[in-house]
Amino acid sequence: MSDTIAAISTAQGEGGISVIRISGDSAFTVCDKIFKGINNKKLADMKGYTASFGKIVSDGEEIDEAVALVFREPLSYTGENVVELSCHGGIYITKLVLRAVLDAGAVPAQAGEFTKRAFLNGKIDLSEAEAVIDIISAKSRSAARAALCVKDGAVRNKIDEVKNLLLSTAAHLSAWADYPEEDIAEVTDEQLFDSFNVSIAILDGLISSYDSGQAVKQGIDTVIAGRPNVGKSTLMNLLSGCERSIVTDIPGTTRDIIEDTVIVGDVILRLSDTAGLRTTDDKVEKIGVDRAKHRLKQCGLLLAVFDYNRSLDDDDKELIESAGEVPCIAIINKTDLDKQLDTEYIESKIKNVVYLSAKSGEGRAELVKAVEDIAGMDNFNPSEGVLSNERQRQAVLNSLNSVKDAKNALEIGLTYDAITVSIEEAITSLLELTGERTSDEVVDRVFHNFCVGK
Numbered sequence: 001m002s003d004t005i006a007a008i009s010t011a012q013g014e015g016g017i018s019v020i021r022i023s024g025d026s027a028f029t030v031c032d033k034i035f036k037g038i039n040n041k042k043l044a045d046m047k048g049y050t051a052s053f054g055k056i057v058s059d060g061e062e063i064d065e066a067v068a069l070v071f072r073e074p075l076s077y078t079g080e081n082v083v084e085l086s087c088h089g090g091i092y093i094t095k096l097v098l099r100a101v102l103d104a105g106a107v108p109a110q111a112g113e114f115t116k117r118a119f120l121n122g123k124i125d126l127s128e129a130e131a132v133i134d135i136i137s138a139k140s141r142s143a144a145r146a147a148l149c150v151k152d153g154a155v156r157n158k159i160d161e162v163k164n165l166l167l168s169t170a171a172h173l174s175a176w177a178d179y180p181e182e183d184i185a186e187v188t189d190e191q192l193f194d195s196f197n198v199s200i201a202i203l204d205g206l207i208s209s210y211d212s213g214q215a216v217k218q219g220i221d222t223v224i225a226g227r228p229n230v231g232k233s234t235l236m237n238l239l240s241g242c243e244r245s246i247v248t249d250i251p252g253t254t255r256d257i258i259e260d261t262v263i264v265g266d267v268i269l270r271l272s273d274t275a276g277l278r279t280t281d282d283k284v285e286k287i288g289v290d291r292a293k294h295r296l297k298q299c300g301l302l303l304a305v306f307d308y309n310r311s312l313d314d315d316d317k318e319l320i321e322s323a324g325e326v327p328c329i330a331i332i333n334k335t336d337l338d339k340q341l342d343t344e345y346i347e348s349k350i351k352n353v354v355y356l357s358a359k360s361g362e363g364r365a366e367l368v369k370a371v372e373d374i375a376g377m378d379n380f381n382p383s384e385g386v387l388s389n390e391r392q393r394q395a396v397l398n399s400l401n402s403v404k405d406a407k408n409a410l411e412i413g414l415t416y417d418a419i420t421v422s423i424e425e426a427i428t429s430l431l432e433l434t435g436e437r438t439s440d441e442v443v444d445r446v447f448h449n450f451c452v453g454k
Helices: 027-034 091-103 113-120 126-137 141-151 154-178 189-208 210-217 232-240 283-296 314-325 343-349 364-374 390-411 416-434 440-448
Strands: 005-008 017-023 035-037 050-058 061-071 082-088 220-225 258-264 267-273 301-307 328-333 352-355
Touching (some): 027 035, 189 210, 189 390, 258 364, 390 416
Antiparallel strands (some): 005 017, 035 050
């Protein structure tokens, strides 16, 4: 980390301002070569958390006006000396200012290098670093809140609670076994069980919230299915808020899969509007029907649509049977028309049933509630901390299994040495999650997913 790095930290395009971030021991020296404040004061002489207005100059030519923000180590994002130059937005001007910074002695930052330096300098742990990219990519209010809570330490605090409890337990066991001549309080089985039960409860809670967290963060792969003309495309358009699918009274209009990502309540749905399920001799439509049936088997949520104004047929019943294989909401559509549908039969087969008029939107609130219930939003609290990805989940799961092994060893009467081994394995898994003990390959993989400039 001896280099002073620089990169554009704002999205590249036309806008009000662009920000170029510079971080490293020579950040002030580099910027003083190209930034001339109107008060003639050098950035190296300014206090942290102060700003100066001036000109960007390169080879004696004024490039742009800019505001320079100064952050002094260790009280900066990276823990190093940092300068952020805010210049006029625009691709050409922004790149020209960046080029001037690089010509003055900085080197281009790699993907995620600013946040990686923050991690390596002890400003954040690995779970908090991963939350940064979740904040940037958040597509809903709940996703943003969950990521921000993790960034503020919601997961780290729980991990630290378990880690410190297990460290204290392991240390007590080792001291009591290794120094019998010392006046060390005896370790009791009751104390160990209490320690293990508290740890299991916390780790179990993190694991159980993972699926809900992923639904909030990444969305649920959702298929809209039903026989022709039950209102699948109208439902797609209702949820999308625009005309994504063609709506006609001609059966078989939708031949291919129409896709869109929408936010329903606090849940992201990756929607697929599929061809109407029916037996057909039309070669093209048959391909669409086969694709729809294939997608049904892979989805994370099925919105099975039925026509309130038409009796059940064999295609409807086949869909109902398929609904037992995946999480499903039965949507009784066209409730503004006369009833012909055997709704009692559907309710006996599918747990979640919603009555809706996709045409008018009546019943949409009930559909939103049903989606949130299936996604587990009732028990989802972003402030409690949500695991960001499979790496974190696996680390917590490994630790949980090790604690359970320790508890089981205690129950069957194994020696304290054997119990200590399992406790130490649990601690190691938690240290890998936070990055306190992990390989360079894992660290590099985490920051490889970041954009340059973050």
